[in-house]
Amino acid sequence: VTAISRPAAAQPAADISAYQGVWVYIEQFAGQARNVGLELLGEGRKLAEAMGQRLAAVVIGDGIEPLAGELFASGADKVYVVEGAEYRHYSTDAYTAALTDLIDTYKPAVILMGATNDGRDLGPRVACRVGTGLTADCTSLGIDEETGLVAWTRPAFGGNIMATILCPNHRPQMGTVRPNVFKRPVPDSTRRGELVRVAGKIKPQDIRTQLIEILSVSDTAACNLEEAQFIVAGGRGLGASGNFALIEELASVLGGAVGASRAAVEAGWKPAIHQVGQTGKTVAPKVYIACGISGAIQHLAGMSTSDIIIAINKDADAPIFKSANFGIVGDVLEVLPVLIEEIKKI
Numbered sequence: 001v002t003a004i005s006r007p008a009a010a011q012p013a014a015d016i017s018a019y020q021g022v023w024v025y026i027e028q029f030a031g032q033a034r035n036v037g038l039e040l041l042g043e044g045r046k047l048a049e050a051m052g053q054r055l056a057a058v059v060i061g062d063g064i065e066p067l068a069g070e071l072f073a074s075g076a077d078k079v080y081v082v083e084g085a086e087y088r089h090y091s092t093d094a095y096t097a098a099l100t101d102l103i104d105t106y107k108p109a110v111i112l113m114g115a116t117n118d119g120r121d122l123g124p125r126v127a128c129r130v131g132t133g134l135t136a137d138c139t140s141l142g143i144d145e146e147t148g149l150v151a152w153t154r155p156a157f158g159g160n161i162m163a164t165i166l167c168p169n170h171r172p173q174m175g176t177v178r179p180n181v182f183k184r185p186v187p188d189s190t191r192r193g194e195l196v197r198v199a200g201k202i203k204p205q206d207i208r209t210q211l212i213e214i215l216s217v218s219d220t221a222a223c224n225l226e227e228a229q230f231i232v233a234g235g236r237g238l239g240a241s242g243n244f245a246l247i248e249e250l251a252s253v254l255g256g257a258v259g260a261s262r263a264a265v266e267a268g269w270k271p272a273i274h275q276v277g278q279t280g281k282t283v284a285p286k287v288y289i290a291c292g293i294s295g296a297i298q299h300l301a302g303m304s305t306s307d308i309i310i311a312i313n314k315d316a317d318a319p320i321f322k323s324a325n326f327g328i329v330g331d332v333l334e335v336l337p338v339l340i341e342e343i344k345k346i
């Protein structure tokens with residue numbers, strides 16, 4: 001079901017024609033662009049071409065100007081860089097101020113951001129500051145033929161309908177998009193563009209939170225599903241919470257992340273942050289190993305673009321085998337220990 005929402009604004013924003021161009025906010029960590037920003041450059045390029053406009057990337061941080069080359073290669077015509085020590089780590093105050101200033105000055109028509117922890121914090125706050133709306137957690141983007149507006153599509157009502165949202169009366173049109181729903185564009189290192197350095201205006205005393213120390217990144221690696229190359233996911237077929245230790249061990253041997261079906265999450269075997277699927281995360285690793293997962297359509301919605309899918313299930317007729325490149329029919333509690341031992345030998 002598709003619901004088209006065309007809300008009539010009480011007061012149309014003044015002169016929306018002044019807003020031009022498609023922007024992609026590039027999230028970075030330690031000077032590396034997160035995949036989602038690059039994925040959105042590919043999609044942003046399509047939107048910009050369909051709208052006859054230019055594509056710009058926006059990156060905020062410290063020592064991040066060298067990223068510009070990669071952003072041009074991935075499709076940006078222009079890169080806005082806001083640099084400074086106060087932007088070294090993500091902070092809501094500093095990044096909101098920087099992005100809001102950029103929008104007020106340069107007036108983009110569209111802004112795409114990743115639906116990551118940072119994007120979900122930054123996007124709504126900036127949208128509110130500049131007086132526009134935001135469609136959160138989109139899973140597809142397009143152009144509405146009737147109006148030429150960006151059509152933002154996202155699951156609604158617990159995933160039971162797909163709603164397409166338009167933003168007719170305010171600018172910029174803003175949305176966050178789930179990681180891994182689009183493929184990264186193939187970089188073209190011959191592409192060049194315009195670099196715009198913008199001085200951030202925030203004063204250190206206006207930043208109300210301070211990152212004191214990063215204690216550990218190991219736990220986040222285990223549930224960093226969106227960037228993982230290998231994911232081992234467990235479902236109801238594991239039978240008990242304690243059996244997830246096998247999933248964790250295989251994920252650790254492969255240097256990958258741990259996923260879970262909704263049934264496993266609802267059973268309390270894994271926190272919701274691990275859920276893969278329509279109402280969980282969308283993932284696209286090189287290898288996805290589904291253990292004791294039946295392959296319901298809502299689970300497949302979150303992992304079917306994985307390069308290689310391996311399924312372990314005791315039921316030879318389980319639907320997951322229709323999507324799997326390799327299948328093992330057997331008891332997951334017997335197969336996993338053997339698999340772990342064999343992989344350890346490599």
Ligand code: FAD
Nearest residue numbers: 235236237261262263277278279280292293294298314332
């Ligand atoms: P089951 O469907 O119960 O499958 C368990 C499988 O394990 C079976 O195939 C069985 O043969 C196998 N098995 C049992 N014992 C063993 C054993 N010892 N060894 C090997 N195999 C064994 N689900 C998601 O995962 N993610 C979502 O985001 C999501 N969103 C949803 C949104 C909506 C609106 C709705 C209605 C549902 C959603 N669901 C989602 C739920 C989805 O429909 C399924 O109910 C769920 O994916 C089932 O999880 P499962 O495969 O672990 O369990």
